[in-house]
Amino acid sequence: MSVAWPWAVLRKKARKPNLYPTCVCRRCELEKEDNDHVWKCPSAAETTTEIWKEAMGKINEWGVQATNSYNAARKREYKRAVDRGRQVPRPVPIHWWPPSDADHVRGFSSIGGARAVHSGSPAPDRDEKPMWNVSDLLRGITPLSMLTEWSAVFRTPMSIAKTVLHKFVGYLEAQASELIWKPRCSATIAWEQSQGISTKDKTSKYTGPRGDWSQGYGYITHDGFSTIVAQSQVPDRTATGGWCTEEFGL
Numbered sequence: 001m002s003v004a005w006p007w008a009v010l011r012k013k014a015r016k017p018n019l020y021p022t023c024v025c026r027r028c029e030l031e032k033e034d035n036d037h038v039w040k041c042p043s044a045a046e047t048t049t050e051i052w053k054e055a056m057g058k059i060n061e062w063g064v065q066a067t068n069s070y071n072a073a074r075k076r077e078y079k080r081a082v083d084r085g086r087q088v089p090r091p092v093p094i095h096w097w098p099p100s101d102a103d104h105v106r107g108f109s110s111i112g113g114a115r116a117v118h119s120g121s122p123a124p125d126r127d128e129k130p131m132w133n134v135s136d137l138l139r140g141i142t143p144l145s146m147l148t149e150w151s152a153v154f155r156t157p158m159s160i161a162k163t164v165l166h167k168f169v170g171y172l173e174a175q176a177s178e179l180i181w182k183p184r185c186s187a188t189i190a191w192e193q194s195q196g197i198s199t200k201d202k203t204s205k206y207t208g209p210r211g212d213w214s215q216g217y218g219y220i221t222h223d224g225f226s227t228i229v230a231q232s233q234v235p236d237r238t239a240t241g242g243w244c245t246e247e248f249g250l
């Protein structure tokens, strides 16, 4: 990651209530900015839809690549076995079948807000209280439920679905960092400058009272969360943490 983790930046702000008495998002100027709002800010909605579309448009390319390397690996294993004089069945090559739009909708049906982003207009979620949201994908988190659905939808071995899903989430994460997080930082810095907040103010030690960040902050382990998470983003598992958690009644 070329930029600081959002949670780290937001935590730093929580530790300086003298500089940041309110936590209004400087992009929409409407809502409080917490770790979730960074990605759910209305000002980022259009960008999110665009990034999503681009990533969706690359799935077949990633699928073909993953399928080719899968087949090549099976072929190598077969050759090695034959060279050792073992009798093994010749592997049957797997094909990549381009998923239809309905397949895709089924594939991400466990992700809150995904249908709305996919169609570019409000749409209901399958699950009443989805465990994962589009904002989690933008933060580079790969939900296990999505892998299970994708493997069925793509009719491929799990390992191919996993490769494609990692590419998909990796693309979302990289683009969101560039097109959502960085502009968010620019907007915040512009606001800080207008308030006369200097870098020195931001780095100097503050000893006054603080919001109790530590209680609202922590690693939250959801069921279904597995090892398939971008390692760089593991500390970002603060579902509701923000720099003004006490105002959220946490």
Ligand SMILES: [Zn+2]
Binding pocket: 025, 026, 027, 028, 029, 030, 031, 037, 041, 042, 043
């Ligand atoms: Zn906002």
